[in-house]
Amino acid sequence: MQAESRIINDGYLAIKEGRIAAITDDQRKLPAEFSGKVIVETEGTIYPGLIDLHNHFVYNVLPLWVVPKRYDNRSQWPSHPEYRAGVSKPIKQALAKFSVSAKALVRYVEAKALLSGTTTGQGMRTQVNGGSRLFRGALRFAEQPENESLPPARSMVPDLVVTGATAAERISNFREALNDESGGVYFYHLSEGIDESARRHFSNLKINDLINDKLVGIHSLGLQETDLNHLQQKGAKVVWSPFSNQLLYGKTIDLRALKASGLLFSLGCDWSPTGSKNILQELKVAWFANQQQGEVFSNYELVCAASSNAAAVTGWGAHLGTLEAGKLADILVIKGNEDDAYMQLIKAAEPEVELVIIDGIARYGNLDFMKRLRVDTAHPIEELTIGNRQKGFYLYRENSMINDIGFNTATQTLTEIMRDLPGFLNRMEQEKATLLDLGVDTQEEFTLELDNEFEIESDVFQEYEHPDEAELLADPPMVDAIELDTHTVSGNDYWERIEAQQNISAELKNWLKSCYQH
Structure with a gap:
């Protein structure tokens, strides 16, 4: 991923102490210290690990x-009764609130990302004994990369509104966070929507001189060509989420304007309720959008958006995003060796993910590979089947609070809880009441912060365009049950849900089906 032509047709990659030690096209050229070491013949294509820079995990x-x-902008759809009952409330009122569900949830969504080749994600914060901190697991996270060479990112989800009694304070806080010298880039949901209301949030940043080389504008859907040019001139970047854009707003960013601006961009899934299940699926949607707009970007450039360019967006390009000696060993192997290595990755589905390595540790992949690369005999590899292929997870992480929960246990726990949400809440309330009677502290050990659940302050309420008043004031009850989303792009009624989407084209629906239903 250093250049489109830099492909080694029959190569060896050596790993030492979490970093790539050597890459060569001849085994005899490997450093002498690797003589006699384990060699795994992958018979696949090796890529940098995929980086997902926008996700509400x-x-x-x-x-x-x-x-x-x-919809026209992001202030509208969160008030829809179906969304509140079936998306917001199951998380907010149940799954995120209690340790038993929160731990299972974190394990499940982390594993779900890993089995698609994701090695770095953006956004998952936990509450541990009442204090806020980022989840520590097998994945690398942009906000807590667990490596002193990688500056940690920060993020803000709610729109910055520059009117109202507390406007000066909000602007000051945004500026302070943006320019914080102790951190890296600043992820901000920028102009998510297609109307002037969405674009106004960009204008608010511009007027208040809040755009610089640390700003990463997630979505940036409402921006015009001149706006994209201004971002590029200031050194800012964007994260493109094409599936979420189209599902909610019926269109995605103007790729010709994006290309002309020279703006650095990466990809992000957003989340499973209105986006892709994983970064492999998002690559397929990106490819289709690119085709529809006239093949603005090459296949190589699209893959860059999930690897080398994504690393550059976070300021990590010196350590991640390409396969080079000295870089951190975050690696993905896809089954097979097709002539177009970039299209091979774009078209790949989860069964073709043969190996995922993070910091030199094999975390997921072909069961035989995982057994051969096993270095920790104290913690077993967890087996599973994807398609008809045997795979394995190694999810143990020192000092992680979820080491006692595997993928299969998490799946079973969530399936049972989500089958009867009111029953789960009743059990939790009864357990708390019993503990209180015994004089035991009932504070949950491990809960989740919800970055996509925010309240609009009363002094800026008029800045948002809302649906009708009845919808806004309605308080629908949480659904009684909801199915756990499958860990791959398949199962349950997924394709029926795709067919029922009003805002994406039949051509996109057919393209996605063709990638998975074979």
């Missing part, structure tokens, strides 16, 4: 929501 246990109509 906590919600990725939920199935795809059938979006009821086309």
Whole structure:
């Protein structure tokens, strides 16, 4: 991924102490210290690990929501009764609130990302004994990369509104976070929507001089060509989420304007309720959108958006995103060796993911590979089947609070809880009441922060365009049951939900089916 032509047709990659030690096209050229070491013949194509720079991971246990109509901006759809009852409340009122469900949720969504080749994600924060901190597991996270060479990112989900009694304070806080010298880039949901209301949030940043080389504008859907040019001139970047854009708003970013601006961009799934299940699926949607707009970007450039360019967006390009000696060993292997290595990755489905390595540790892959690369005999590899292929997880992480929960246990726990949400809440309330009677502290050990659940402050309420008043004031009850989203792009009624989407084309639906239904 250093250049489109830099492909080694028959190569060897050596790993030492979490970093790539050597890459060569001849085994005899490997450093002498690797003589006699384990060699895994993958018979596949080796890529840098995939980087997903926009995801609300906590919600990725939920199935795809059938979006009821086309929306103009992000302030509208969260008030829809179906969304509140079936997306927001199951997480907010149940799954995120209790340790037993929160731990299972974190394990499940992490594993779900790993089995698609994701090695770095953006966004999952936990509450541990009442204190806020980022989840520590097998995945690398942009906000807590667990490596002193990688500056940690920060993020803000709610729109910055520059009117109202607390406007000066909000602007000051945004500026302070953006320019914080102790951190890296600043992810901000920028102009998510297609109307002037969405674009106004970009104008607010521009007027208040809040755009610089640390700003990463997630979505940026409402921006015009001149706006994209301004971002590029200031050194800012964007994250493109084409499936979520189309599912909610019926269109995605103007790729010709994006290309002309020279703006650095990466890909992000957003979340399973209105986006892709994983970064492999998002690559397929990106490819289709690119075709529809005239093949603006090459296949290589699209893969860059999930690897080398994504690393550059976070400021990590010196350590991740390409396969080079000295870089961190975050690696993906896809089954087979096709002539177009970039299209091979774009078309790949989860069964073709043969190996995922993070920091030199094999975390997921072909069961035989996982057994051969096993270095920790104290913690077993967890077996599973994807398609008809035997795979394995190694999810143990020192000092992680979820080491006692495997993928299969998490799946079973969530399936049972989500089958009867009111029953689960009743059990939790009864357990708390019993503990209180015994004088035991009932504070949950491990819960989840919800970055996509925010309240609009009363002094800026008029800045948002809302649906009708009845919808806004309604308080629908949480659904009684909801199916756990499948860990691959398949199963349950997924394709029926795709067919029912009003805002995406029949051509996109057929393209996605062709990639998975074979």
